[in-house]
Amino acid sequence: MTETTSDAPNAIDTDYEIGQDNIDGQLGPFGFDIHNPVFLISGLSIVAFVFYALALPEQAASIFGWLRPFLTSTFDWFFLLSANVFVLFCLALIFSPWGGVRLGGPDAKPDYSYAGWFAMLFAAGMGIGLMFFGVLEPAYYFGTPWGDEPLGVVRPFTEDGALIPENVGEARRMALAATSYHWALHPWAIYAVVALALALFSFNKGLPLSIRSAFYPIFGEKVWGWTGHIIDTLAVFATLFGLATSLGLGAQQANAGMNYVYGIPNNLTVQVILITVITAIALISVLRGLDGGVKVLSEINMVIALLLLLFVLFTAGAVPILGEFAKGVLAYTREVIPLSNPFGREDTGYMQGWTAFYWAWWISWSPFVGMFIARVSRGRTVREFLISVLVIPSLVSVLWMAVFGGSAINDMIANPETSAVMANVIETYSPELSLFAMLDSLPFSAVTSTIGIILVIVFFVTSSDSGSLVIDTITAGGKVDAPVPQRIFWCTFEGAVAIALLIGGGLNALQAMVISTGLPFTLVLLLMCWAILKGLMSEQR
Template sequence: MSDSSDSEAIPAPEGPANLIETDFEIGQDNIQPKIGPFGLDIHNPVFAISALVVIAFVVVTLAFQNSLGPMFNDLRNWLTASLDWFFLMAGNIFVLVCLGIVVSPLGRVRLGGKDATPDYSYFGWFAMLFAAGMGIGLMFFGVLEPVYHMAISEPLGVPSPFAEDGSLIPENLDAARAMGMAATIYHWGLHPWAIYAVVALALALFAFNKGLPLTIRSMFYPIFGEKVWGWPGHIIDILAVFATLFGLATSLGFGAQQANAGLAFVFGIPNSIEAQVVLILIITSVALISVLRGLDGGVKLLSEVNMVLAMALLLFVVLVGPTLSIFSGFVDGLIAYGRDLIPLSNPVGRDDDSYRQGWTAFYWAWWISWSPFVGMFIARVSRGRTVREFIVCVLIIPTVVSVFWMSAFGGTAIEQVVELADSQVKEHVIDSYSPELSLFGMLADLPLASITSVLAVVLVIVFFVTSSDSGSLVIDTITAGGKVDAPVSQRVFWASFEGLVAIALLVGGGLGALQAMAVSTGFPFAIVLLVGCWAIVKGLMDEPR
């Protein structure tokens, strides 16, 4: 590594980089484990500052909830309403950069060097991508969003097929159905996966090919040079820890609420704070076991179990639901997505503010705030893939699978809403809006509802376990300065810390404020990702192809 901050060329090590043996100019002390009190590697200031500030945030939020909660919500609403154009344009840039690299000679670069081989099979790799990326989101929104956009939000001005009295307007049905699927697929297709791919590709390139630590600050080495090992880099990593921890704690809290709602729906278990706290404790305990077993024995194994269970539930819905309609809806959904992709991506001259600001801008900020966690995890398990293979598998294949998932679950739900007068999906999405019950309402109108609903609850819980343990591995790596072999006690600390933060804010009523704060971190990180796009292209151009 150069002694100068001039970053015109970043020397790559010979062969795959060994992050523990690489001798950085900032000193061997930065990359060798330095065990402190309680077996924690805390010599990096990111660890202590991140933990203390998060604790202070939780305490202050709970103490001044009546004033801070509305303030954080106002900040989030201002960002998504006033800067919706920025989030939409940023998302478009991420997609274009990824697709441009795929079709360019830069796609031939291999992550880890020309002789590197993949660490995981395709099945294990895909399973971890979905479990960490958005598997739980597909469970929650797979039914809710297609029905909601068809019947309520009216994206791009397409009228709802339902009149104010609840009666069906047949001439509006086909257009609303197509737009409901296109508007949903847009939020779960190329754009969110491009956000993850940018972060993951930047981290994998600079860690595995350039020999830099596997941490967010390494993306900025072409710009700041050696300064990234000082406070500029510390601030970047601390922001990444905040975004990851806030996002995970929020998801744990809201996930417990969804799981509790499912258990109440199926078994009549009381829907209460106490039950949700117990669920968080269960999720955190299983995540701790997974953390102790490590990446291969824990996260990978649970992700593969998750994949099998999710595919079983998907196959059931396809077979017992409106099978022909699901397959035709899959094709129609892809066509509608391709047709409406540019209009939905356009940030100006639109009248659908509730959809563009309340859904799209919020989603983009949310995906970006999660990108340090998901991107770093994807990078960690993607060594040995070519850049072209990496982008295709992280961008295109998950999009197609998400489209089919939405076509099966959302398409079945739309059929139920249209065909059944007493559809439970209509009751929980259109009439009373209980989003956590939308999936269970759809399953209730299919055969074997008692069995499939239990499977759905198990899937929700296991998806959150995989998010929690993979998130703990990521935070651990960031706070240890990019080391992937930090003490196990440190990973245990972060996994436990996530659960405690979620419980404190769930009991104290601060989950909404935490979610608003997590989404708000999406704006500064969008700037980080835009810079990362330039760093990726520059770094790839220096690599042998």
């Protein structure tokens, strides 16, 4: 632990033993490490939810269908405003004197190289999302009017599908700007807030690696009681439903690819089988642990993803696409403030249907991704950590969208009447097919589509096993070596929740639950910013 300044209290360090005694669990039935009420409340609630969605799927589908539009239309301003706070908070810390604080103490050394660190970051943070939306989102914004065009969006096609050449450039620019907004600074700032809080209070203050630990400067000893139980339980719910949404999207996309390439039926039964099989594979990785399972799979997957990215880049035209990437970065820089405005907007379809959902999704993922990032970030300074987590992943995400989305847009421009992307993404809105429709316009489509399916599945596995390790840590009071039966329980029920949501409403159900759990956890993250400040004030710079 680092030393503290003479004028700052060090109660966090001196009271640690008391807190740890209060949160230690005990082995219960089936070898579970029962961490006070958190494991029982969250575990029983998830079991009850799965049985309800499976027993009454029509009723569940009706509720989910109402819940998502209600939440996004009512709280869209709150999600946008909160995400802006997280970005500004992280930028302020980068330039503050506290940026020199080292996570783990002045003499701490990084546990992983930059290459291994970034591989785990991407595989856990946005793998399935980039695969699912990498083609869909830029192509959708380009080919359809998204909202009431208050930001100068123009249509590149006439009502009968004919190209309007003079509108293509502006439509493409805004498509990349609007896509980049959802995948650059804002989501990574959300992850960074949680990761920084956990790393600071665990590595520097000696507290358990649990969400509640970040709130010790605010609530003191109450974090070991019901205040902490509520915080950790909300984190479990947010993480589980955020993961279930990603797993559901991954199953839909893998199934769509198998249908597109091999003619395997694209239906709920196949998707349930996929989730079951992949959850079983994830169990093996979970049992191997962080270094033997998640890290190895993440690095393999990132190599395959890089190869696919390079293939699409060079076969679709590297020079023009890289030019569009540069234009996309400039467009994002220019439009990020108007797109971040939470008030007086007319483009409600974009703000509520896309942005509010995305922010809720990233927030619900933040306990999972944040804890995962924290565990592999010891030894970095606050400034190094925030720059790395914010800037580098943002640029890579924008590059991914520019390459895959840019290739799809090129096909739409060149072949407006026969484009498979146009037909599957715009006309019939089949987002799970968008990647494979784009690859179909390039050489060796059968091979690359198969690689795409493998990528989705492995991203599926890394998300599942990483998430179960994190939930396991939260419910075990911050322990990173919780009993094996408990890891199996959470990994199994991640898959079960994804299946229940698919049966109980499909995409609407997945999105409704991620928003409903992301909403209360947004308040947790806002409070966490204040806790980070209080924690940094007691650190020697």
